[in-house]
Amino acid sequence: MRILWWLQELLVDLLGRSPRTHALLLAPGFERLRWWLGRRRAQRTVARTVRRVPAYRSFLAEQGVSTTAFADLPETDKRSYIARWPIPERCVGGRLPRRGVVVDESSGSTGTPTSWVRGPVERRASREVLRVGFLRHATPDRPVFVINAFSLGAWATGMNVTAALTRVSTIKSTGPDRDKIINTMREFGPGYTYVITSYPPFLKGLLEDDRLDWAAYDVVCAFGGEGISEGMRDHVLRRARKVIGAYGASDLEISIAVETEFTIALRRAIAADPALARALTRQDQYGVLPDIFQFNPYAYLIEENDDGELVVTITRPQNVDPRIRYNIHDRGHVLRMRDVLPVLRRSGLQTVLDERVLDLPLLLQYGRSDHAVDHNGAVVPPDGVRDAVAADPELVAAVENHRLVSYEDRAGDRQLHLALQLAEGRTLADPAAAAHRLLAAMRRANRDLDHAIATGAPGTAPTVGVYPFRTGVFADDGGRLKNEYVWILDADGAEAAGLDPQVVAPRPCVA
Structure with a gap:
C-alpha cells in the first residue's frame, strides 16, 4: 500500500508541473474521488507529522492526545502552536533544510x-x-x-x-x-x-x-x-x-x-x-x-x-x-x-x-x-484601538468605548473609520491631536496597517471621529447589552449611521 501512495504522489507531482497536464488533475467528473483521496492523504500526512515533527508531538502530548485519528485531533492556531515552538522544531525532522527554503x-x-x-x-x-x-x-x-x-x-x-x-x-x-x-x-x-x-x-x-x-x-x-x-x-x-x-x-x-x-x-x-x-x-x-x-x-x-x-x-x-x-x-x-x-x-x-x-x-x-476588519490588505482588530487608547493618558481617562467602522463610500472605495465615544461629560483638549496620537500608536503596533496606509490609494486613509456620549454611531448604545466593536456597512448604511470623520490621518508614522 505504501508503494501505491508513493506512486500516487509521484504521478500528481509530475502532472502538476505543466499547465496542460495539471488540467488533468482538475478534470470534471472526479470530484468524489478527489474528496476521498484528499481525506486519506490528510490522514497519512498527520501520521507522518506525528512521527517526524517534534513540536507537533509535544503539542499532542500537552493536549493528552495519543491517537492519530483525524476526528480526535485538537485544532492548532498561531497562539497555541506557532508562537510556542521555534521554527526548526515545527519542521519535518526537527530542523530547517539548508537549501530550497x-x-x-x-x-x-x-x-x-x-x-x-x-x-x-x-x-x-x-x-x-x-x-x-x-x-x-x-x-x-x-x-x-x-x-x-x-x-x-x-x-x-x-x-x-x-x-x-x-x-x-x-x-x-x-x-x-x-x-x-x-x-x-x-x-x-x-x-x-x-x-x-x-x-x-x-x-x-x-x-x-x-x-x-x-x-x-x-x-x-x-x-x-x-x-x-x-x-x-x-x-x-x-x-x-x-x-x-x-x-x-x-x-x-x-x-x-x-x-x-x-x-x-x-x-x-x-x-x-x-x-x-x-x-x-x-x-x-x-x-x-x-x-x-x-x-x-x-x-x-x-x-x-x-x-x-x-x-x-x-x-x-x-x-x-x-x-x-x-x-x-x-x-x-x-x-x-x-x-x-x-x-x-x-x-x-x-x-x-x-x-x-x-x-x-x-x-x-x-x-x-x-471581528477584525481588513484595510488595504492589513488586518485591523478592535483590540488595536483599545490598546492604543489604554496607552494614552488623556484618551484612557476620557473615552468610554470605541468602534471600527468599515464601509464602502459612494465612489466604491472601502473606507476605515475609527470611532471613539467620550464618556458622559468628558471632553478632549485637542481632539485632532489626540486622534493623530491614536493612529500613530496603532501604526507603530501594527506594521501591516502602517504599510497599508503608506501605500494606500489617495482618499482611503483611515479617519478618526471623536463623538460625545451617545451621539453619532453610538446613539443607540444605551439599549444594547454588549458593546459592538465592529460595523461593516454599505454606502447607504454609512450615510444613515451618522459617521463624522472629523480627522483624516495623513501624517506619517513616527517610529
Whole structure:
C-alpha cells in the first residue's frame, strides 16, 4: 500500500508541473474521488507529522492526545502552536533544510513579525493554483505580463506571487506604485495580457488613473488580501476585462482557493435573490455576502468547527512546516457541488450553471471570526484601538468605548473609520491631536496597517471621529447589552449611521 501512495504522489507531482497536464488533475467528473483521496492523504500526512515533527508531538502530548485519528485531533492556531515552538522544531525532522527554503513574514495585528518557511514543493503548488486562478484568463494570442503590485520586501503575498509566477510569465514586481505600473505598461505596449495583482482598493484607484488609455490594453486584475464587493468589481470592470480573486493566508498558503467564472456568477445570483441566499449561505446569520471560491480537496481538507470557523489541513506531505487542523479564525463553510447544483436547477439559474467548468467544492468565507476588519490588505482588530487608547493618558481617562467602522463610500472605495465615544461629560483638549496620537500608536503596533496606509490609494486613509456620549454611531448604545466593536456597512448604511470623520490621518508614522 505504501508503494501505491508513493506512486500516487509521484504521478500528481509530475502532472502538476505543466499547465496542460495539471488540467488533468482538475478534470470534471472526479470530484468524489478527489474528496476521498484528499481525506486519506490528510490522514497519512498527520501520521507522518506525528512521527517526524517534534513540536507537533509535544503539542499532542500537552493536549493528552495519543491517537492519530483525524476526528480526535485538537485544532492548532498561531497562539497555541506557532508562537510556542521555534521554527526548526515545527519542521519535518526537527530542523530547517539548508537549501530550497524561502522565508517570508507577516506581522498581523501584534506588531511582532512572524516568519513562515516554505519549501520547493509547496511553492510549486501555489504556482499551480495561481495558474488556474489568474493566468488561464489571458487572451490566447497574447503573452502574459504579470505586474505584481502587492507590497514587496519580506511580506508574504508579494514575495510569493513573484516566486510563483516567474517561471510561467514575464513579471515585474513594482509594488503598489501607480507611476511605475503606468510607465511600465507604456514602455512595453499593448501587445500583452497584463495581469495586475494587488489589493482591491489599489486596483480600483489604479484603473481610475486617466494617464493611460486603458481601452488599448488587455487587463486582468487579480486581487487578494481582502474581499471585494460586486459594486467595486463592476467599477473595475469598466476598464479591466476580468477581476478575479484568491483566498489564502500567510499562516497557510497564499492561494488555497480561487474565484472562477462560476463562483462570481453564483455570488451575483445570491446577492440578487434572498431565497437563494437562504438556501446556500449564512448571510442572515453573519450579515455579509460571503466571498465564494473553489478549492482542490485533494490538496486542502477544510472543515468548519462548532464556532463556524474554518479549520484547514494542508494534505501535502512534502511541506517543510506542516499545518494540521489549523484555525485562521475566519468564518465560513464548504459546499459540495452535488449539493449546490440541484438548488441552482430548481431556481432556474441556467446562466450560472453555464459558467461551470470545474466541479471543485465551494468555500464560502464571511470574514474574520475575531471581528477584525481588513484595510488595504492589513488586518485591523478592535483590540488595536483599545490598546492604543489604554496607552494614552488623556484618551484612557476620557473615552468610554470605541468602534471600527468599515464601509464602502459612494465612489466604491472601502473606507476605515475609527470611532471613539467620550464618556458622559468628558471632553478632549485637542481632539485632532489626540486622534493623530491614536493612529500613530496603532501604526507603530501594527506594521501591516502602517504599510497599508503608506501605500494606500489617495482618499482611503483611515479617519478618526471623536463623538460625545451617545451621539453619532453610538446613539443607540444605551439599549444594547454588549458593546459592538465592529460595523461593516454599505454606502447607504454609512450615510444613515451618522459617521463624522472629523480627522483624516495623513501624517506619517513616527517610529
